[in-house]
Amino acid sequence: MPGRTLAPMSIRVRIAPSPTGTVHLGLARTALFNWAFARGSGGSFILRVEDTDKSRNSAESQAAIMDGLAWLGLDWDEGPDVGGPCGPYLQSERLASHLEAAERLLASGHVYRDFSTADELDAWRAEQEGAKQRRAYRGRDRDLAPEISAARAAAGEEFAVRFRIDEGQSTFTDMVRGTVTIPHAEIDDWVILRRSGGPGGGPTYNFVVVCDDLAMGISHVLRGEEHLVNTPKQLLLYEALDSAPPLFGHLPLMLGSGGKKLSKRDGHTSVGDYRDLGYPPEAVVNFLALQGWALDGEREVFSVAELQAAFDPRAVSKAGAVFDQDKFMWLAGEYIRAASVAELAQRCAPFVVAAGLTTADDLASRADWWRAVVAQEQERIRLYSEIPERVAYLFADDEAVPYAPKAEKNARRHESRLDTLAAFADFIASFGGAGGAGVAGAAGADGVGGAAVAGGADLPAPAELSDATKAWMAERELPFPAFGQPVRCALTGLPGGPDLFETMVLLGSQKTLARLAAAGARLSTD
């Protein structure tokens, strides 16, 4: 059923990746826009895999593509895995229909057999090299009488099938670019079927994409700008097939910092890279949506629901967008700060395990404690992957907590450090065991106080400990830095970090004491 439908209720869009094994950011954004367009208009989003021949590992690569899209939260209504009324959704399985279409075009004279050889083509190309204005290629045999052409084919002579381009020009209205006109003198009599016989034979991309879009009733094609100049070829093909074409919209390219099409040279370019780097998928989607589109020009952080509701291909910008890593990371941080502690804890856990700090079982066995740890770091990280290095001290040996140079330097700045450390240790010891666990329950589910219970610690809740310590400091006329810097170094070895009292509770009195003692020795001499 050839589809053409402009009615909102029958919007059908697709993403047609070739199974390369990774989801390139450009593909991801194209998929996202198509998906948002479909979801926002009650239409359908279709996944079709362009697995034309080759690739022996296509099953694997195909799975990788689907995983990538799914990770982003994109889902499709029809596709190789879920089926649908217009299947098969694997291009390689649609060959028969492609051949059938080619047959029809041959009969109607829109295409012709070209018996010229590769050498002849090369010669022609070489001849065009120096020409000031290259002419479009017209097949040597484009005017061969049909009977003769058929007879030669029947006799076993090899040929390619080319599309006959007539004089004139093609004009169409692009959803994002407006009116585009391309003279036919620029368009070759392009090949729809490769030279018969050999292993490379078969239908070409521009041909099958039209056949398949037609068969699947695709109403709108949103794709990258690199396809803009292919559009007239496809338009002419729809016409030859006696069908109405879909509406086209060509998205601006995503650019690397050099201003050229984003490529491997620009660093991380696939969705999987960002997943591994610790970006929240929601942030990736949000950022991708910002490349060439804007909600209202004011709000940078928005949900997919808002994207779906507001997306309109006609509002996509025409100019390419340079991929800004800084802004991307900022956005990731926004999502991390907005996440619930429970969810954040869950998403960060694998990174901590992968870093070798502990096991998943350990974190699961003291989930309250782990959540409290994550809550402490929430406003300090932009990526899940930043968690391990920040919390590594919690898992370190008390006697050998790594001291960052700056932390140690800060600590040594204070002449009184050794006295302070020793005296404070006594102060902490005074809380030892004395019914601390009894009051901790008041601290709330996600709070550090709650974690103290899970961790078996025996210190008062952080606020209480803080008040008590401050009173203790006042007595000794000790300014906060003189206390804080040596203690922070002793407990964490880091120059900065979360509230010290929360940290002590997380550590528990035993570890706190052990670290204070170790620091007394480690910070004594030079």
Added chain:
RNA sequence: GGCCCCUUCGUCUAGUCAGGCCUAGGACACCAGGUUUUCAUCCUGGCGACAGGGGUUCAAAUCCCCUAGGGGUCACCA
């Protein structure tokens, strides 16, 4: 090189279709303050653009033309 597309702060963009509300708005980055036990968060302020030139108009970022620059594409790849 031919053809096609594009051109607002360093970057992502709003505004351009329906010219005046734009001494061009927001965000990232950067700089300076503030809050703070450090780090971070957060808050305030600053820096910073209509590629250039001609028109049209009472009025142009917005319309027209030219120039320049950038990108894409020129396969029996997808």
